[in-house]
Amino acid sequence: MTEGAVARNYSLLGAALLLSVVPLPQLLGLWQPPWLAVALIWLVLAAPEDARLAVAAAAGLLQDLLVGSPLGLHALAATLLVFLASNTRRWIVSSPPWLRFLLAVLMMTVYLGVVALIGGWFDYAGSWAATVSSLMSGGVLILIAFLFLKV
Amino acid sequence: MTRATATIRSDRFRRRKGPSRAGECLLICLLSFSLLVVEANVPAVQRMRGIGELVNVPVQATVRFFSDSFRGVQGYFHDQSSLMRENRELRARLLRQEVNLQQMTSLEAENKALRSLHTLNAQLGSDNLTAETLPGTPDPSRHRVTLNRGSRQGAYIGQPVVDAGGVVGQVTRDYLVTSEALLISDANHALPVMFERTGLQAIALGTGRRDHRLLLPFVPAHADVVRGDTVVSAGTGGLFPAGLRVGVVEDVRNSSGQAFLEAFVSPSANLESPRQVLLLRSEPLPPVGDLTPADEEPTAAAAAGS
Structure with a gap:
């Protein structure tokens, strides 16, 4: 991996963080995908060397601040997500597209589930409806990403 | 070919790091979980977080720059006729409001006199803080907003937030230069209110619903509550001054056999997308126990003097 590619991959994470605070109209906001999770899954698949756990934790911490x-909270979820994704990367890469999609959605479920559950303990109440709808839009994004990603 | 070598390389990378990677994951998870626990329990860490929130300032400036310029482009394409119509409407509204304002000054004087009779009512101070909302917390199920005023500008936890329409919420977190406000429609918010027409008191609970309705449970079944009644803050909670507009009764439900009826109130403040708000600097009321002796002492002294 060249320096430029590393910078590009990390700036992708930064863009995901930025996107997560863009104000959207009510209905669109409900369907906002978990940008960070999408970007992290992409990173693990496209550039596994750059998808370090510490980077995921730092990005999650920034997300918490934002x-x-x-x-x-997001640091925990992002670390778990990257760990899961990088350990199942070999399966994901060698499986048919529909299974890839399912696996990616499963990992995002873990991410959003951790945020909703543990967040609930610490007085950060989101609604399950919002979680489910953002999971679905995140899945669609991942599906689109797979069309462009050659792994 | 190149793809194959890349896979092999990444596999080797993982095999070498395999066991330590699980350990690293466990370590980071434990660290972040303990951070969660510590932040929830140690106030000093919450203050440190205020410094961390400074990261937000450039980010929010960037996001705002883009959303504002987007709005600017949108506004450019407004055709002239709609602009003229808007101008006409605004002129008419300005006229109406100027008349209202004239009444307002006399009303304010009258109000002040009345209020001074009621020593309990906290006065709306004049050194209020204007604030604007910042992008953040895009999850629409959490009714919270970020404001661009923090503890350095004088925002404090529990400070009432209002806008031109009425009560918006209260400050729940004060960082250095930003703060977080809980809207009255959040499921965690409750606000003592009063029906303006009848003076009946009630509690307005946030429902967390997308239409920002408030629920007034436990209104006595025989109470005189009809659609269109105005609801104002009662001033009994010690946080919000009395008489601030909260909303209008939209729906009254009275299932027979129940001792209470439920009223739904649609808030009069713009909770959907609040932009300009006012942070009231009402004097925090002393606890009720302290109130009476402190109040009585001067009167006793005055009585002794006379």
Whole structure:
């Protein structure tokens, strides 16, 4: 991996963080995908060397600061997501597209589930409806990403 | 060919790091979980977080720049006729409001006199803080907004937030230069209110619904509550001054056999997308126990003097 590629991959994470605080109209906002999770899954598949756990944790911590969630919540979820994704990467890469899609959605479910569940313990109540709808739009995004990603 | 070598390389990378990677994951998870626990329990960490929130300032500036310029482009394409119509409407509204304002000054004087009779009512101070909302917390199920005023500008936890329409919410977190406000429609918010027409008191609970309705449970079944009644803050909670507009009764439900009826109130403040708000600097009321002796002492002294 060249320096430029590394910078590009990390700036992708930065863009995902930025996107997660863009104000959207009510209905669109409900369907906002978990940008960070999408970007992290992409990173693991496209550039596994760059998808370090510490980077995921740092990005998650930034996300916590940006959206005002309890510190460490998104860091925890993002670390788990990257760990899961990089350990199942070999299966994902060698499986047919529909299975790839399912696996990616499963990992995002883990991510959003951790945020919703543990966030609930720490007085960060989101609604399950919002979680499910953002999961679906995240799945669609991942599906589109797979069309462009050659792994 | 190149793809094959890349896979092999990444596999080797993983095999070498395999066991330590699980350990690293466990370590980071434990660290972030303990951070969660510590932040929830240690106030000093919450203050440190205020410094971390400074990261937000450039990000929010960027996001705002783009959304504002997008709005600017949108506005450019407004055709002239709609602009003229808007101008006409605004002129008419300005006229109406100027008349209202004239009444307002006399009303304010009258109000002040009345309020001074009621020593309990906290006065709306004049050194209020204007604030604007910042992008953040895009999850629409959480009714919270970020404001561009923090503890350095004088925002404090529990500070009432209002806009031109009425009560918006209260400050729940004060960072250095930003703060977070809980809207009255959040499922965690409750607000003591009063029906303006009848003076009946009630509690307005946030429902967390997307239409921002408030629920007034436990209104006595015989109470005189009809659609269109105005609801104002009662001033009994010690946080919000009395008489601030909260909303209008939209629906009254009275299932027979129930001792209470439920009223739904649609808030009069713009909770959907609040932009300009006012942070009231009402004097925080002392606890009720302290109130009476402190109040009585001067009167006693005055009585002794006379």
